[in-house]
Amino acid sequence: MAAQKWRMEILKILTPFLEGMKEAGASVEVFYVKRLNIKPCTGEFYCWNREPGQCYIDDDMQSLYPLLRNTDILVLATPVYIPLPGEMQNFMNRFIPLMDPILKWQDGRTRARLRANARIKKVLLVSSSGWWEMGNFGTLLRIVDEFAKDLNIEFAGALLRPHANLMVENKEKAEKIFKAARQAGHQLVEKGRISQSLLKTICQPLVSEKKALSV
Numbered sequence: 416m417a418a419q420k421w422r423m424e425i426l427k428i429l430t431p432f433l434e435g436m437k438e439a440g441a442s443v444e445v446f447y448v449k450r451l452n453i454k455p456c457t458g459e460f461y462c463w464n465r466e467p468g469q470c471y472i473d474d475d476m477q478s479l480y481p482l483l484r485n486t487d488i489l490v491l492a493t494p495v496y497i498p499l500p501g502e503m504q505n506f507m508n509r510f511i512p513l514m515d516p517i518l519k520w521q522d523g524r525t526r527a528r529l530r531a532n533a534r535i536k537k538v539l540l541v542s543s544s545g546w547w548e549m550g551n552f553g554t555l556l557r558i559v560d561e562f563a564k565d566l567n568i569e570f571a572g573a574l575l576r577p578h579a580n581l582m583v584e585n586k587e588k589a590e591k592i593f594k595a596a597r598q599a600g601h602q603l604v605e606k607g608r609i610s611q612s613l614l615k616t617i618c619q620p621l622v623s624e625k626k627a628l629s630v
């Protein structure tokens with residue numbers, strides 16, 4: 416699991432989700448990419464051409480690579496920052512050493528895949544945004560979808576929380592949302608998927624669009 420920790424909104428969804436996963440028996444490891452030293456990929460393709468699977472950049476990714484190779488489920492947690500914070504994008508770009516350099520033509524696109532020694536099967540997105548509308552997540556969803564396709568893994572769902580700051584003043588709905596996030600964690604581990612109804616509960620509007628715009 417990789418989280419981008421700046422403030423707190425996203426943790427309100429992420430924490431119950433991870434607790435649900437743990438309650439269902441998963442072992443969960445959390446790291447905050449913002450707190451780590453993760454440099455940008457330099458695009459040398461050293462990890463493909465010179466020493467397959469090895470990144471030459473000496474930073475905190477070196478200790479994350481073994482963890483990532485042995486993870487079944489990767490949860491990316493990030494707020495929307497037109498479209499996402501740079502630290503999270505750097506982290507995603509540094510997956511290249513875990514990817515096989517054999518590119519395949521698939522549905523009109525050039526795709527890579529994870530190396531055989533990396534076992535991630537699914538990626539999930541947890542995200543919060545400031546503005547009212549769900550459209551704010553569009554670019555981020557596309558980025559994670561492309562990421563999943565390039566690793567040849569399943570994009571298994573997105574827990575999205577628009578106008579996340581309004582959860583404080585809408586306590587009743589917020590409680591239902593936290594409960595749904597916890598159940599989503601259970602479902603992911605127990606059934607391998609999260610129901611659409613839970614995902615809908617998590618992203619439900621807290622106020623009408625009109626009210627949000629009048630603030």
Ligand SMILES: Cc1cc2nc3c(=O)[nH]c(=O)nc-3n(C[C@H](O)[C@H](O)[C@H](O)COP(=O)(O)O)c2cc1C
Pocket residue numbers: 420421422423424425426494495496497543544545546547551579580
């Ligand atoms: C640089 C920056 C860019 C942002 N861009 C957007 C945006 O495009 N759309 C949006 O809905 N919220 C945007 N936000 C608001 C955050 O997504 C929102 O406040 C989020 O809930 C923050 O989560 P956090 O408290 O966990 O950091 C932006 C915030 C910052 C600081």
